[in-house]
Amino acid sequence: MSDATRIQLTLRDITRVYTPNNHQVQAVAGINLILRQGEFVCLAGPSGSGKSTLLNLIGTLDQPSSGTIHFDNREISSLSRSASALFRRSAIGFIFQTFNLIPVLTVFENVEYVLVLQGIGTDERQTRVTMMLAATGLTELAQRRVTELSGGQQQRVAVARALIGNPLLILADEPTGNLDSTSGAAILELLHHLNREHRTTILYSSHDPRIISLADRVILLQDGKIIEDRIQPRGA
Amino acid sequence: MTRNLLSGSSFSLALFTAHLQIALRNILRHRRRSLLTVAAVAFSVFCLIVFQALIAGLHQKMMESALNLDTGVIQIHAADFNRNQTRLLPLANPGAIAPALATAGITSFAPRLKAQALILAGRHSASVLLSGINPSQEATITLVRQKTSQGTYQLGPDQILISKGLAEALGLTLNDSITLMVQSLFGQTRTGRFTVGGLFATGLESFDQSHVYLSLTAAQTLLEAEDAISEMAISCPPAQAAELAARLQQSLPAATYQVKVWQELVPDLAQLMELNDATFRLLILILFVIVAMGIANTMTTVIFERFREFGTLTALGVTPGGIVSLVMTESLLLGLFAALTGSLAAIGACAYLARYGIDLTHFTSANQYFVAGSVLKAILIPSDLVLANVITLATAAMAGLYPAWKASRLNPVKALSHV
Known part of the structure; x- marks a missing residue:
């Protein structure tokens, strides 16, 4: 089976129920989903539709109340804390709406940290981070503290950090939510370019129609359920 | 992949x-x-x-x-010695102690002959602990020589060293005569006349009022205990006391000698x-x-x-x-x-x-x-x-x-x- 058709992620009957203040809330309700390697997919839907919850479940930051998630034929929905951390380290790259960079580290160190976690040697780390910063237009900012950067620059650092470990899947939760439209479009363009170049599967969430239109596939969520799953030409 | x-x-x-x-x-x-x-x-x-x-x-x-007031760090006594006893109990074969000390590497030690005594000065009298000492050796153990401010610490055969406090209590000054009354080794009451050769003051009244010193020879003569000693006091770093005492006891049979460290001698401390x-x-x-x-x-x-x-x-x-x-x-x-x-x-x-x-x-x-x-x-x-x-x-x-x-x-x- 070629990479383009290989099934990477399978969600079966996934539900996630929260009980804040003894009140049951079903954030995700019986979702079935398949993602193939190299897809560029947008999870769309209004606030509270379950986009972030679904991303957290796929990223093993949370565990489903029922159902199973398989990644490359391995069940990942009931891993221990340590095992799920190791899974995320080797397979997942996260991009958050609020960037979530380590404030005391420089741009270079923030990106390099992922490779340190992966146990990559110093020389290879230097080479790969330098190349990644060049690819994301951050070379000039390499030694700057991330707290000194603009929102767009910080999100580019977050993208570089998400990509540096060669993840199999990138999960981006409202990656343009805190950016102006120009910076947001640039970040999405960067992600799309890297998706095409490295065949990395990218799953991002958004409720912004312009950002949604940049995806190759759109999965529309409402009240924790998939109400539409469509392939679209870019820019539709 | x-x-x-x-x-x-x-x-x-x-x-x-x-x-x-x-x-x-x-x-x-x-x-x-x-x-x-x-x-x-x-x-x-x-x-x-x-x-x-x-x-x-x-x-x-x-x-x-x-420890420097009187006790020293280690003491050797006769096996059946008891600190509360009043009877004079000399060490058997004191000549065996010097080689044991040398083997243990001990260089600071002082032989003593101790006995209860009554000091008589005119109409005054006081009960004291008499110590017969070799002044040059004793000076390596206690600080009484440093605390001797009048007269001499190097006592002659007819001289006695007493504290200033005791001298005042007995109405004595330097070179005054006193009489010492003791019970000899054989249980007989004996007296001797001595002149006050030196005065010391440690600052600790209870000690000063109760301790007097003669030369070892003078004490042996008075107590009819020729060449006898009742105690060997030893000075060494307190931390080494236990180890040195154990080594000494190996050379000195426990049936004849008891070797005690400062913790046993001054348990209060x-x-x-x-x-x-x-x-x-x-x-x-x-x-x-x-x-x-x-x-x-x-x-x-x-x-x-x-x-x-x-x-x-x-x-x-x-x-x-x-x-x-x-x-x-x-x-x-x-x-x-x-x-x-x-x-x-x-x-x-x-x-x-x-x-x-x-x-x-x-x-x-x-x-x-x-x-x-x-x-x-x-x-x-x-x-x-x-x-x-x-x-x-x-x-x-x-x-x-x-x-x-x-x-x-x-x-x-x-x-x-x-x-």
């Missing part, structure tokens, strides 16, 4: 270095809070080291005074020192519980402020063990800075107190523990310094453990959405 999705380790040198860097920069980022925490812990370390050095100095001063140590340990425990609470409070605040950061690290693939190591590194760094600062300040203070000391004249009355002088000087023992630092780091580690565990158990979803 197949990738092992669950491989990797929680610890590596590069990860430790990265966490050290993050921890250090976070400490520097919150300078005021870090400074306050470090200052509080450093003050505790300072107190621990300085108090420990002062207690070491106090114990040395107490031992110097108590040993108990008082133990009490001091116990009290000090209790104070240190209280101090370091406060220190631990201070560090734990700081680290808990740190965790609370950095919920989102720990969530991010978890998302990036840092294991719970890695989070624990990061928080513990920060806690240990705070402890390390505090230990270094406190130790340096304490070393300076101890150097000053070792040179100039603290004069306790105004804080304590004359007692047997301050005969050698009332200035308390600090003695900084290197192992105490190391121990203080180990305790501080262990406290920092323990204080960081709970916040670290807490951080490692954070729900990453909640942590990432924390504002």
Whole structure:
């Protein structure tokens, strides 16, 4: 089976129920989903539709109340804390709406940290981070503290950090939510370019129609359920 | 390409270095809070080291005074000797003791012949403990020679050394005559006339009123105990007492000789020192519980402020063990800075107190523990310094453990959405 058709992620009957203040809330309700390697997919839907919850479940930051998630034929929905951390380290790259960079580290160190976690040697780390910063237009900012950067620059650092470990899947939760439209479009363009170049599967969430239109596939969520799953030409 | 999705380790040198860097920069980022925490812990370390050095100095001063007044560090007596007995009990074959002392490497020792006596001066009299001594050897054991301010310590055959206090009580001055009445080795009452050859004053009235000295030969003659001694007093570093006593006892049969160390000879002193140590340990425990609470409070605040950061690290693939190591590194760094600062300040203070000391004249009355002088000087023992630092780091580690565990158990979803 070629990479383009290989099934990477399978969600079966996934539900996630929260009980804040003894009140049951079903954030995700019986979702079935398949993602193939190299897809560029947008999870769309209004606030509270379950986009972030679904991303957290796929990223093993949370565990489903029922159902199973398989990644490359391995069940990942009931891993221990340590095992799920190791899974995320080797397979997942996260991009958050609020960037979530380590404030005391420089741009270079923030990106390099992922490779340190992966146990990559110093020389290879230097080479790969330098190349990644060049690819994301951050070379000039390499030694700057991330707290000194603009929102767009910080999100580019977050993208570089998400990509540096060669993840199999990138999960981006409202990656343009805190950016102006120009910076947001640039970040999405960067992600799309890297998706095409490295065949990395990218799953991002958004409720912004312009950002949604940049995806190759759109999965529309409402009240924790998939109400539409469509392939679209870019820019539709 | 197949990738092992669950491989990797929680610890590596590069990860430790990265966490050290993050921890250090976070400490520097919150300078005021870090400074306050470090200052509080450093003050505790300072107190621990300085108090420990002062207690070491106090114990040395107490031992110097108590042991150098009369006891010495080790004593050899006849096997059936009892400190409360009044009967003169000479050592059998005292000639066997010198080779045993030489074998043990002991050079400071003094033979004594001790007996109860009655001193008669005109219409006055006093019950005293008579010690026959060899002045040159005795001077290596006790400080009575240093405390002899009038007359001579090198006693002639018809001279007696008494304290100024006893002389005043008996209405005596230098060169006055007195009569000593004793019970001889054979149980007969004997008297001898002596002139007051020297006057001493240790400052401890109870001792001064009850001790008098003759030359060893004069005492042997008076007590009809030719060449006899009842006690061999030995001086050596108190810490070596047990080992030297054991070596001596190996050479001297227990059936004939009893070898006792200062803890057995002056149990009150040993108990008082133990009490001091116990009290000090209790104070240190209280101090370091406060220190631990201070560090734990700081680290808990740190965790609370950095919920989102720990969530991010978890998302990036840092294991719970890695989070624990990061928080513990920060806690240990705070402890390390505090230990270094406190130790340096304490070393300076101890150097000053070792040179100039603290004069306790105004804080304590004359007692047997301050005969050698009332200035308390600090003695900084290197192992105490190391121990203080180990305790501080262990406290920092323990204080960081709970916040670290807490951080490692954070729900990453909640942590990432924390504002």
